[in-house]
Amino acid sequence: MTTSPLPGPLVDDTWLAARLDDPRLVVLDATVLLPSPRHDGDHRSASGREGWLRRHLPGSRHADLTGDFSDRDAPCHFTVPGPQALARALARVGVGEGSAVVAYDTGGGIWAARLWWMLRAISVPVAVLDGGLAAWESAGRPLASGDDPAPVPEVTPVAPVPRPELWTDVHEVGAISRGEQPGTLVCALPAAGFDGSVPTRYSRRGHIPGSRSLPGRELLDAEGRVLPAAELAARVGAGLDAADTPVVLYCGGGVSAAGVALALTLLGREDVSLYDGSLEEWSKDPARPLELGGAARPRPEQGD
Template sequence: MAEVAFRDEQVLISADELSNSPDAYTVLHATVTFPKPRFDGDYRPESGYATWRAAHIPGSVHADLLDGFSAPDADLHFSRPSPDALAAALAELGVTPDADLVVYDEGGMTWASRLWWMLRNIGISARVLDGGLTRWTALGLPVETGDTAERRATTPRTALIDRGLWRDRDDVLAVVSGDAPGTLVCALDAEQFAGTATTRYARRGHIDGSRNLPAKSLLADGILRSTDRIAELAEQALADTSRPLILYCGGGVSACLVALALVRTGHDDIAVYDGSLEEWTADPALPMRTLGEGKGGA
């Protein structure tokens, strides 16, 4: 996990490429099970460990984004751990400092992108499996079941950096109030952005002044769209906006897939609002909009 300059990097790996040289990579599974909300405020994330045990890429290990790969005792789900805690979580899984990392999930690519972004923030290069396990199995590639692999903890990486790729509530509020430059970009679906769909969060809609670039719109047949198409979609959504881009969603997960796509197309002035709408909507004093309520649209 050597520190890299992140120029012209490869952020994706195809299932074919991974299957051709599986021993060259340390593979981490990052899925969280997240049922659709039955009513507003219905928030029920569950560990993806059972999903991993049922079928996983041979040799992979499960990285629990609700446990070791989240901040302990945080008020919010999926809060990022400190750089040292993240390094310790990797070491506990047996990840060595020189490992070439691949992260994947069941196929939506949001959870894998979340782990990729956390690693990227502390200077660790990783690649996301394009299409995840869905693509892997569609190609007829082998899977394992159960948890029989023996793992030995390694020494945690030290001398970590913080590249400042995350933003918190006060940073977002400064943009909303006009006290800081930037553009807020919501990664949720158009219906959630508009406030017409049931939400897991306390209030429907989007943060005042946001643009909408849905994470799902960046995928086609389960894999990331071409760089040209992503650039076109980004231009449509973000024309005449200022930088930096601060991406958010419901819990800081889908926003990381948008970050992955934008990085792949050459954007570098990007950050992710970690607390996202779980934090923002919990405070009724913070401005939210649904479409038709005034400013703030796609």
């Protein structure tokens, strides 16, 4: 078995710049365009491929999370494809047996984290570029544009080894919410999305009853990098501790939640799963309750 060249789930631009020529590494831009909703039910999204064509890391390819890297037959946006379909999508961008992936984006890291979680769930070695394209560019590193003149190499598709424990479905979420099953529901949306004070892309506003709020964007610094370990631990620990287990993360569509999953993984937590359908699926059924209001912090008396 080939040893992965990745040092962990997060790499910085210095590490990657020194290894761009490593044939085991495939760098993938996972950017999706997802503007803020103008009114309830306003779900607009588009592939980030055009932006990738304009400027990207040298040698990188685009992983389309609105296309091959989602289950387009599913009723919700961005639904993870089945393991074999995901392996085929990876092969089309040059990721095969023996490959390791570095994912990045231009959207604050949530799309790269989403791809990271998807690949982790089929046991493909993968890391996120801390700070994404902005960090790479701010360090004065070169950019490329246009399609790579070299064709995508033929690879042996990965043999996925699924990790189903990384996903939680709507029935388990409902049981946790009702107190019928152990677990802690954590919403990764911004505070205004959690309390329902701003428009939502989905049919109804609010959060799943019993949820705590841990906005994913608040786990990043002003440059879009993950907070330093001590600060990250303090921010998370203000409302989530070891007794709050297992942790089930959700957001609107399972994307921002992946950013929180990355942060918790960096802190050493292994009791984390992601509700893929998130509020898009939950809100479709009017029988599933949603709550408005609520504190923006899981435990406000310990807030920061």
